[in-house]
Amino acid sequence: MKINWQSGWVAGAQQLLIPVSNNQGEWIQNLEHIGTQIGVSFKAALEDFKAETGETTVLYGPDCKVFLLGLGREVNFAEVLRAARLFAARQKSKLSTSLGIYLDAALLPADQHIVCIEAMVNGLYLGTYDAGKYKSKSTETHPLATEDAAIEFYLPASVSAKAVAKAVAQGQVIAEAQLGIYDLINAPGNKKQPAHLASFARAAAQRGNFSVRVLEKAELEAEGFYALLGVNQGSAAPPVCIVMEYVPTQEATRTIGLVGKGVTFDTGGISIKPSANMHHMKSDMSGAAAVYGAIEVAARLELPFHLIGITPVTENSVDADSLKPGDVIDSYSGRTIEVTDTDAEGRIILADALSYLVRNYKVDSIVDLATLTGSAARVLGAHAACLFANDDQLAESLALAGEYSGERLWRLPLWDVYKDELKSDVADLRNFSGKPAAGAISAAKFLEVFVDEHPSWAHLDIAGVAYGDVDFLPHKSATAFGVRLLVEWLMGQGDA
Missing domain, CATH: 3.40.630.10 (Zn peptidases)
Structure with missing residues (x-):
């Protein structure tokens, strides 16, 4: 999985994941504003979407499929990792090999951006796990586990590029080791x-x-x-x-x-x-x-x-x-x-x-x-x-x-x-x-x-x-x- 990042939203992602904390003031209005920015209407979906931990809603725009992923009220490493892992595992059939992740400053606590990046990387990797190693017929490879899989983070301008690079590296290395341990123990x-x-x-x-x-x-x-x-x-x-x-x-x-x-x-x-x-x-x-x-x-x-x-x-x-x-x-x-x-x-x-x-x-x-x-x-x-x-x-x-x-x-x-x-x-x-x-x-x-x-x-x-x-x-x-x-x-x- 190749992982890149850039400041701000740049149009072009065909699949976009937006993590949302429901403990960020006017998060619904902020999310509606983001929808206008990327050309997807969130109004109807937000009548039911509560942004609880692991909750996912799928929306379709003219050029982009959008996943809203709830992170709940307490945005910490463990909960973000769990939400990302669940998302990757449960949305396998709806995902492609390319995924954009929009971390917006208005939807997440400012001091948790780096934590969210590492946890998202770690969780998405773990969510690709296939337990069927010894089956006679191989199962379909998870889209994010293929050689050409790619993730692009769209980040607030205030986030340090050096801190992002460290978080991504840690998330990848730890997840790779954990996936190997899954296979060994199972x-x-x-x-x-x-x-x-x-x-x-x-x-x-x-x-x-x-x-x-x-x-x-x-x-x-x-x-x-x-x-x-x-x-x-x-x-x-x-x-x-x-x-x-x-x-x-x-x-x-x-x-x-x-x-x-x-x-x-x-x-x-x-x-x-x-x-x-x-x-x-x-x-x-x-x-x-x-x-x-x-x-x-x-x-x-x-x-x-x-x-x-x-x-x-x-x-x-x-x-x-x-x-x-x-x-x-x-x-x-x-x-x-x-x-x-x-x-x-x-x-x-x-x-x-x-x-x-x-x-x-x-x-x-x-x-x-x-x-x-x-x-x-x-x-x-x-x-x-x-x-x-x-x-x-x-x-x-x-x-x-x-x-x-x-x-x-x-x-x-x-x-x-x-x-x-x-x-x-x-x-x-x-x-x-x-x-x-x-x-x-x-x-x-x-x-x-x-x-x-x-x-x-x-x-x-x-x-x-x-x-x-x-x-x-x-x-x-x-x-x-x-x-x-x-x-x-x-x-x-x-x-x-």
Whole structure:
């Protein structure tokens, strides 16, 4: 998709999108004036069009088709992105490969023009997503996803060309990474075994010019990744641990570690899951996917941070060699783990990854992401991820990035009173308390053990938000939760 921009309205667009906030004073009269300017009468349509978020009305003039797109009263990044994504998805049959977007100063808050540009670009890209990658007959390509697709922004004269260029670039790069993450998470388990994720990370590294090291099974055994190897015992596909490193060309302002859970399919192991929705467990590597996307975007945007990304990757399958409830395994940290529930495998593989990070790299902060517990989904549903942190400043900055990006977080406690749930009679700690309550908290307390008292660590339990019902597809799908959140968080950390 090619994206250009210019100041003011210039006739010639055959299809024109006009975003409208209904919180801009005399917006109806202003919109009628614009209609006169471009030669299309809006009077009849404005009897019904209320400019609510995502509301769309189509009008036809002698030379131009016009789409009015409502942005509602609160014009922020998350809402504009959602409206643009819905527009692209729902209007596919009415769109051509060329689209003009008229951002008029009288229809949008003056301080939100740049925000709207980036959100519109990001949302329009995401709205072109086709989930039918594995269908025998290819579906019709979205008009805005073709090679000759083009968007032309018509902007107020007051908008800085430099700021527009930056917003467009960010919107494109982030959306491209998110679309790749959609495909990766939505892929079935037989199409994304651990080796496939290694290939995905290598391809991302080529696009972003950062390094990737893949620890294969023999090296994992030599290094002592016993927890990851233990979870992998029941799988025919060998595990990997993918280590990514992005070093900026300029001096790095901070060094940050990102860790993501990469269970490519989760049966639950011997503690097997119910069959009804087990097919959705292809999404249990969403934390790893978010790390791949965030590091690729940071590298392509040349953000001034030294990033270390670590993703332990395995299936959790059922076999004669599978871990059994009650087994005791070793870990990279040297601690022993009593596996009381083989379906609490994510925290086990993250234990090795976190230990490897803190013992081999000096990082200022650590953020891990994982579809870790059903408890997180029961607490917050599909509207926010659970946030745990031992650093108030880190927690606050992540939560702020979540509010801006729309990938929201809600902090839960890490009180030491929950340590008792990790006690084991036969090992240093156990992986699951067996209690029906506070599951997300006890999982976070388990992970906390393996950061070796690092003073700035956050854990994001994204189980309820990484995969589910989405407003632009008919079935459950990946959301790429975490990519935009992490990028916004990084861009708010200093000189970015």
